[in-house]
Amino acid sequence: MGKKSQTSSGNSKSFGVYMKRYWQLYAMLFLPLLYLTIFKYAPMVYVQIAFKKYSLVKSIWELPLADNHGFEFFIKAFKNNDFKYALRNTLTLNLLDLLFGFPAPIIFALILNELCFKHYKKVVQTIAYMPHFLSWVIIYSLALQLLAPTDGLVNMVISKMGFDPIPFLNDGKHWIGSYIGFGIWQNFGWGSIVYLAAIAGINPELYEAASVDGAGRFRKMWHITLPGIKPTIVVLLIMSLGNILGGGFDRPFAFQNNLVMRVADVIATFVYRVGIKGLQFSLTTAVGLFQSVVGIFFLLMANFISRKLGERGIW
Amino acid sequence: MKNKVLSVLLASAMVLSVVACGSSEGGSAPAAETPAADTQAPAAEAPAAETPAEPAAEATSSELTDGKFAETRQITVEIYDRGNDGGSDPENNMYTEYIKKGMLEEHNVEVTFKKVPRWTEVDDINNLLAAQEAPDICVTYSYPTVLTYAQMGGVIDLSEMIETYKGDLTNLWTWLGDTNMLWDKDPKTGTVWALEGKRAEQQRIVTFVRKDWLDKLGLSVPTTTQEFEDMLIAFRDNADTLLGSDASKMVPFSASYDIGWRASNIITSYMDPNITDKEYYINGFDDRMVTQASTKEAVRLLNKWYNAGLMWKDFVLYGSGDTTEDDMIKAGYVGAFQHNWDYVFRNGEDSINANLKRNVGEDAVFIPVDCFKNSAGKYSKWLYSSAGDRKIFFPTTNDEPLASLLYLDFISKPETIKYLQAGDEGVTHEVLDSGAIQIIAATGDAIQNSGKNIDYTITCNGTYFGDEALAALSLAYGYAEADPELVDQANKIAMADGLEPKNVNVGEITAEAGVGDTLSAKRDQIYDNAVVASEADFDSVWDSYLADYLSSGGQAIIDERAEKWAEYFGDADMLP
Numbered sequence: 001m002g003k004k005s006q007t008s009s010g011n012s013k014s015f016g017v018y019m020k021r022y023w024q025l026y027a028m029l030f031l032p033l034l035y036l037t038i039f040k041y042a043p044m045v046y047v048q049i050a051f052k053k054y055s056l057v058k059s060i061w062e063l064p065l066a067d068n069h070g071f072e073f074f075i076k077a078f079k080n081n082d083f084k085y086a087l088r089n090t091l092t093l094n095l096l097d098l099l100f101g102f103p104a105p106i107i108f109a110l111i112l113n114e115l116c117f118k119h120y121k122k123v124v125q126t127i128a129y130m131p132h133f134l135s136w137v138i139i140y141s142l143a144l145q146l147l148a149p150t151d152g153l154v155n156m157v158i159s160k161m162g163f164d165p166i167p168f169l170n171d172g173k174h175w176i177g178s179y180i181g182f183g184i185w186q187n188f189g190w191g192s193i194v195y196l197a198a199i200a201g202i203n204p205e206l207y208e209a210a211s212v213d214g215a216g217r218f219r220k221m222w223h224i225t226l227p228g229i230k231p232t233i234v235v236l237l238i239m240s241l242g243n244i245l246g247g248g249f250d251r252p253f254a255f256q257n258n259l260v261m262r263v264a265d266v267i268a269t270f271v272y273r274v275g276i277k278g279l280q281f282s283l284t285t286a287v288g289l290f291q292s293v294v295g296i297f298f299l300l301m302a303n304f305i306s307r308k309l310g311e312r313g314i315w
Numbered sequence: 316m317k318n319k320v321l322s323v324l325l326a327s328a329m330v331l332s333v334v335a336c337g338s339s340e341g342g343s344a345p346a347a348e349t350p351a352a353d354t355q356a357p358a359a360e361a362p363a364a365e366t367p368a369e370p371a372a373e374a375t376s377s378e379l380t381d382g383k384f385a386e387t388r389q390i391t392v393e394i395y396d397r398g399n400d401g402g403s404d405p406e407n408n409m410y411t412e413y414i415k416k417g418m419l420e421e422h423n424v425e426v427t428f429k430k431v432p433r434w435t436e437v438d439d440i441n442n443l444l445a446a447q448e449a450p451d452i453c454v455t456y457s458y459p460t461v462l463t464y465a466q467m468g469g470v471i472d473l474s475e476m477i478e479t480y481k482g483d484l485t486n487l488w489t490w491l492g493d494t495n496m497l498w499d500k501d502p503k504t505g506t507v508w509a510l511e512g513k514r515a516e517q518q519r520i521v522t523f524v525r526k527d528w529l530d531k532l533g534l535s536v537p538t539t540t541q542e543f544e545d546m547l548i549a550f551r552d553n554a555d556t557l558l559g560s561d562a563s564k565m566v567p568f569s570a571s572y573d574i575g576w577r578a579s580n581i582i583t584s585y586m587d588p589n590i591t592d593k594e595y596y597i598n599g600f601d602d603r604m605v606t607q608a609s610t611k612e613a614v615r616l617l618n619k620w621y622n623a624g625l626m627w628k629d630f631v632l633y634g635s636g637d638t639t640e641d642d643m644i645k646a647g648y649v650g651a652f653q654h655n656w657d658y659v660f661r662n663g664e665d666s667i668n669a670n671l672k673r674n675v676g677e678d679a680v681f682i683p684v685d686c687f688k689n690s691a692g693k694y695s696k697w698l699y700s701s702a703g704d705r706k707i708f709f710p711t712t713n714d715e716p717l718a719s720l721l722y723l724d725f726i727s728k729p730e731t732i733k734y735l736q737a738g739d740e741g742v743t744h745e746v747l748d749s750g751a752i753q754i755i756a757a758t759g760d761a762i763q764n765s766g767k768n769i770d771y772t773i774t775c776n777g778t779y780f781g782d783e784a785l786a787a788l789s790l791a792y793g794y795a796e797a798d799p800e801l802v803d804q805a806n807k808i809a810m811a812d813g814l815e816p817k818n819v820n821v822g823e824i825t826a827e828a829g830v831g832d833t834l835s836a837k838r839d840q841i842y843d844n845a846v847v848a849s850e851a852d853f854d855s856v857w858d859s860y861l862a863d864y865l866s867s868g869g870q871a872i873i874d875e876r877a878e879k880w881a882e883y884f885g886d887a888d889m890l891p
Contacts, residue, residue: 056469149628258843259631277832
């Protein structure tokens with residue numbers, strides 16, 4: 001795309017020639033753009049609910065402004081204990097995900113890359129992708145079957161060996177471990193695809209040259225493979241950082257239970273419970289807006305730092 | 316060349332599909348948005364705005380002739396979907412056909428049913444209301460939900476319509492009476508956001524115990540809390556005798572995450588027998604009694620049981636509507652539990668007692684027991700109020716409020732209630748020599764997904780058959796496959812020393828709007844965390860979770876209720 005836009009920024013004659021040649025591509029791009037406009041940009045009009053007193057039956061343009069110059073619901077949110085818990089938990093869980101979940105696919109890709117048997121590699125790869133296609137509801141059912149205190153398989157084995165069952169799902173600290181663990185399990189195989197693709201793009205001559213120079217496996221990995229996929233790592237890291245206050249809804253929602261809500265309630269589930277179930281649309285729109293603003297801040301910062309460090313960033 | 320033709324084709328196909336998408340998008344977008352703003356609001360106001368000035372007869376004659384509309388009207392009605400194994404389609408069965416036919420013949424109204432999952436009804440109806448897709452007639456057990464919507468202007472005020480059309484709604488008025496029709500009438504503004512269905516039966520919660528286990532261990536039926544506890548300990552200690560190789564699956568006392576419901580007999584037995592109306596009302600927002608002063612000590616007992624291995628360790632992990640616990644009970648691993656008074660009799664061949672008989676043996680059976688005495692020596696337990704049951708309301712998206720009221724009138728007719736509850740003779744019931752109606756197991760379309768078809772008789776909950784004497788005579792025969800003697804026993808125990816809730820109508824408590832779901836979730840968290848805490852931590856866990864509940868809106872409700880009480884009743888401790 002970069003090259004094309006350079007040529008298209010030339011004079012109008014070459015633009016016409018260019019469009020005549022590539023119009024099919026632009027016609028195809030039209031659909032995704034339309035999708036973004038309808039489903040991502042048009043709903044942004046409703047962001048104003050955060051600053052207004054919401055009512056179902058009035059048009060959003062007629063809604064009265066909320067108190068405190070429209071910031072009533074932001075103030076309310078920050079006075080809400082549940083929101084504070086949710087904010088803290090979102091940050092904790094996402095940071096832990098980043099800390100343990102982010103390197104996992106990289107390490108897996110590196111290991112997979114070193115395998116000599118092509119067929120074995122394919123089989124391992126395919127098995128590792130599988131969990132990605134399971135919904136979190138199913139994964140939680142699996143987790144229950146495995147980890148429930150009395151009926152779970154793992155705990156039954158532990159009990160038979162004469163130890164106390166481990167409260168994987170019903171004690172805050174253990175729950176965090178299970179939550180992060182299942183997150184890694186679900187995603188590392190799928191996440192490694194991008195890295196494997198990046199590794200495949202590295203010039204094999206580099207490896208040959210390194211072998212000639214007497215480099216072993218780890219040397220090659222350290223000096224060729226890792227630097228080769230560094231731009232990919234950085235781009236993905238930036239995107240993960242942009243999502244630091246985001247995160248999916250279904251994973252925490254499926255894993256929550258009444259005993260762990262103090263560590264398990266995240267912003268997405270808070271918004272669902274208070275906003276949609278409790279019908280406090282203004283309050284939770286304010287929370288959502290706050291979440292997005294912080295997300296953008298992190299994204300910009302990470303991009304800025306990566307550029308300072310000499311990487312390409314995401315634009 | 317071939318490639319080029321192909322790519323042009325592909326591209327134009329895509330553009331075409333986009334245009335098609337775009338136009339349908341454009342077409343539906345305004346339709347989805349405007350009902351809230353334009354078309355619906357006048358429709359909601361119209362009857363209220365027009366009718367009050369005109370006398371009833373004139374207003375009715377303009378729309379109805381002999382109770383019939385000139386042109387066919389359409390309404391949609393919410394129906395609970397219980398997802399029963401092998402049940403009938405809730406939207407389309409023998410009973411829906413009866414209603415549809417009757418409504419069309421008598422009122423020229425076409426009825427469509429819209430199912431909503433029973434166990435997540437509040438969530439689902441919220442979503443439907445928010446999406447402007449709610450059925451014309453909505454029903455819920457949660458008044459705060461109705462109130463929240465009413466405050467946003469999303470619910471039709473029925474106060475004038477029900478008076479104006481009183482002449483056309485005789486069945487409804489006769490069956491519900493002033494009490495239920497005007498139960499929610501605001502004492503100041505006079506609004507009626509919802510009509511309250513009537514409870515024909517008031518039994519609530521009963522304790523069940525495995526009779527065959529008692530016999531096997533030579534124990535007598537427990538009659539005090541202590542004897543009940545001793546029995547649980549005996550179950551635990553004799554797991555090998557009772558369950559053999561499944562001994563590790565033994566659960567002496569089972570409960571779900573909803574402790575407030577599933578230990579209700581215990582919690583109520585701890586309540587001060589002389590509690591004042593005022594005290595009960597002020598802390599009465601939550602029907603699980605979590606903020607009542609006595610509840611903590613009741614939960615301490617459960618906490619002791621939990622730590623002594625008398626309760627199921629995994630109970631918190633399974634959410635609302637999950638069948639794991641029921642399956643355990645049906646498989647015969649559970650010794651005792653508390654639940655709806657008829658819980659073990661429900662669903663004919665799939666009932667708990669029928670399953671036990673099949674899975675465990677002829678003599679395996681749950682019997683109702685009464686053993687939680689309060690300090691006055693009574694087996695007190697809360698009953699349902701005969702009024703104030705399910706709340707029926709019309710969202711403002713309903714542009715046929717009159718047709719909807721006629722629907723309510725139709726299903727409140729004694730004949731309709733009788734048919735919906737009893738079905739056809741020989742198919743769903745038999746008439747005994749005494750004249751009592753014995754419900755028999757039905758198949759296919761005739762299966763009632765809810766006991767007495769209460770999901771269809773939304774103005775009537777419980778055995779009525781259109782005749783109170785017949786209902787009383789038939790009560791024990793209301794469950795296919797169940798032993799009438801046991802049903803009768805459960806009924807008597809459920810009613811023994813029953814406490815009837817009173818209606819404290821002081822208008823809207825504004826603090827209650829919008830917090831119902833949050834607070835119920837927090838209430839369950841208090842109960843669950845306190846039950847599973849170590850005995851040493853019990854106090855601190857209870858206090859910290861309760862403090863969280865109070866600071867999240869619980870205290871505001873208590874304060875506002877206290878204020879309103881003072882405003883209406885002054886210093887009085889009891890209702891007049």
